[in-house]
Amino acid sequence: MSLSYPLTPAESVVTPLEKVRLLEELRGAVLARPAAHQPTWPDADATARSRDELATMPPLVFAGECDNLRDRLGSVARGEAFLLQGGDCAETFAGVTAEAIRARLKTVLQMAVVLQYASSVPVVKLGRMAGQFTKPRSSGVETRGDVTLPAFLGESVNGFAFDEASRTPDPTRLTRVYNASAATLNLLRAFVSGGYADLRQVHSWNRDFVANSGIGQRYEALAGEIERALSFMRTCGVDPEQFRTVDFFTSHEALLLDYELPMTRVDSRTGDPYDTSAHLVWVGERTRHPEGAHIEFASRIANPVAVKLGPTSTADDALRLIQRLDPDATPGRLTFVVRMGAEKVRDLLPPLLEKVTASGAVVGWVCDPMHGNGYTSANGYKTRRFDDVLEEVRGFFEVHRATGTWPGGLHVELTGDDVTECVGGGDSLSEADLASRYETLCDPRLNRNQSLELAFQVAELLGPRV
Numbered sequence: 001m002s003l004s005y006p007l008t009p010a011e012s013v014v015t016p017l018e019k020v021r022l023l024e025e026l027r028g029a030v031l032a033r034p035a036a037h038q039p040t041w042p043d044a045d046a047t048a049r050s051r052d053e054l055a056t057m058p059p060l061v062f063a064g065e066c067d068n069l070r071d072r073l074g075s076v077a078r079g080e081a082f083l084l085q086g087g088d089c090a091e092t093f094a095g096v097t098a099e100a101i102r103a104r105l106k107t108v109l110q111m112a113v114v115l116q117y118a119s120s121v122p123v124v125k126l127g128r129m130a131g132q133f134t135k136p137r138s139s140g141v142e143t144r145g146d147v148t149l150p151a152f153l154g155e156s157v158n159g160f161a162f163d164e165a166s167r168t169p170d171p172t173r174l175t176r177v178y179n180a181s182a183a184t185l186n187l188l189r190a191f192v193s194g195g196y197a198d199l200r201q202v203h204s205w206n207r208d209f210v211a212n213s214g215i216g217q218r219y220e221a222l223a224g225e226i227e228r229a230l231s232f233m234r235t236c237g238v239d240p241e242q243f244r245t246v247d248f249f250t251s252h253e254a255l256l257l258d259y260e261l262p263m264t265r266v267d268s269r270t271g272d273p274y275d276t277s278a279h280l281v282w283v284g285e286r287t288r289h290p291e292g293a294h295i296e297f298a299s300r301i302a303n304p305v306a307v308k309l310g311p312t313s314t315a316d317d318a319l320r321l322i323q324r325l326d327p328d329a330t331p332g333r334l335t336f337v338v339r340m341g342a343e344k345v346r347d348l349l350p351p352l353l354e355k356v357t358a359s360g361a362v363v364g365w366v367c368d369p370m371h372g373n374g375y376t377s378a379n380g381y382k383t384r385r386f387d388d389v390l391e392e393v394r395g396f397f398e399v400h401r402a403t404g405t406w407p408g409g410l411h412v413e414l415t416g417d418d419v420t421e422c423v424g425g426g427d428s429l430s431e432a433d434l435a436s437r438y439e440t441l442c443d444p445r446l447n448r449n450q451s452l453e454l455a456f457q458v459a460e461l462l463g464p465r466v
């Protein structure tokens with residue numbers, strides 16, 4: 001979110017009436033397609049009122065910022081940059097606090113410094129934040145004992161508590177999501193441009209991690225190298241503006257059409273529609289059907305977009321998605337986020353890479369080592385093993401090395417807090433430990449130490465240096 005975006009609006013290339021027509025046409029085209037995983041709102045009028053209210057709210061991001069991110073993702077696709085995308089599986093309204101937002105941002109920034117040093121390329125920082133409030137669920141209902149209620153679909157739709165009032169979809173939540181996202185984005189913007197993200201400060205947090213956590217000591221050599229590089233630059237008198245601020249972008253799954261469609265606006269500069277709820281939106285594993293409503297939506301917005309590819313994805317699926325979403329082969333327009341599972345990535349990824357590369361497409365390839373590695377612990381928690389997460393990343397890198405393609409980044413569910421949701425890591429969290437601080441409303445996240453550890457371990461995989 002570069003503050004250098006020119007805020008003086010260029011003369012509009014479209015009239016207000018043309019904008020309205022364009023958005024109506026877009027909405028009609030999206031809703032003419034089958035839309036999976038949408039809630040059944042109980043009151044159609046109330047839902048329409050919420051949508052109308054959203055449509056009058058100011059955009060959360062500017063089109064020019066989205067273009068800026070697309071250019072950066074173009075570098076990722078060409079092998080000249082690395083993407084780090086991270087945040088909660090499901091954001092919550094209660095989680096919109098300064099402490100929680102700061103801790104998550106801090107964790108992503110710390111990981112990015114380590115990855116950037118090891119990869120020797122810029123790291124594009126993208127939060128799963130400020131809009132990640134809707135979840136696809138394997139079943140529309142949840143049964144406990146003899147009570148069956150609608151499943152929890154994210155706080156954009158209903159409440160987590162297992163009672164009828166909470167679980168009934170409530171469209172007034174749509175504007176609450178907008179407000180929560182605006183507040184989150186506002187703080188993120190303040191942090192990243194106001195000095196909090198200064199490279200030397202971020203490095204000093206990493207130094208603390210290495211010095212003060214038992215697990216950090218393994219990474220002393222790498223932290224020491226970064227320290228020396230920074231000291232060297234200091235003694236040379238190098239103190240660029242880039243040390244003090246960072247560009248940080250936001251993203252979420254574009255799942256809930258009643259939120260994304262009203263947030264879509266026509267850019268006055270170009271006449272193109274942008275989803276102004278985030279810089280990048282992605283289409284998830286369960287809604288990526290090339291002829292479905294979600295891909296239709298993604299095909300019609302000018303933001304950079306991503307699509308998750310799970311273990312059932314074929315090379316032909318990927319090629320069809322490229323045709324639908326990036327027919328002009330614009331670098332940075334389309335990123336594939338691959339989530340095959342640690343055991344499958346080495347078998348399933350190579351044919352995708354080979355056929356997509358042979359087609360001449362220029363897409364980014366990012367590894368989501370979380371969503372293919374879930375299991376239920378003996379004591380009943382949905383969890384993931386740190387070692388499986390790392391193993392999928394390792395497989396992803398190996399496959400790219402073998403095919404001569406660029407492993408463009410990581411997509412991670414993480415928090416800056418010391419939760420106990422994933423097992424393993426240097427603190428050796430066990431299944432019994434999960435009970436002590438299991439807070440996620442959806443998938444288990446890496447905690448702060450596990451996230452930093454992942455960054456250092458990936459740095460070891462990446463770097464000839466370490």
Ligand code: PEP
Pocket residue numbers: 089136253283284285286308310339371443
């Ligand atoms: C997610 O990212 O939280 C998610 C639901 O992922 P996927 O679509 O890959 O299952």
Ligand code: CO
Pocket residue numbers: 089090371413442443
């Ligand atoms: Co998830």
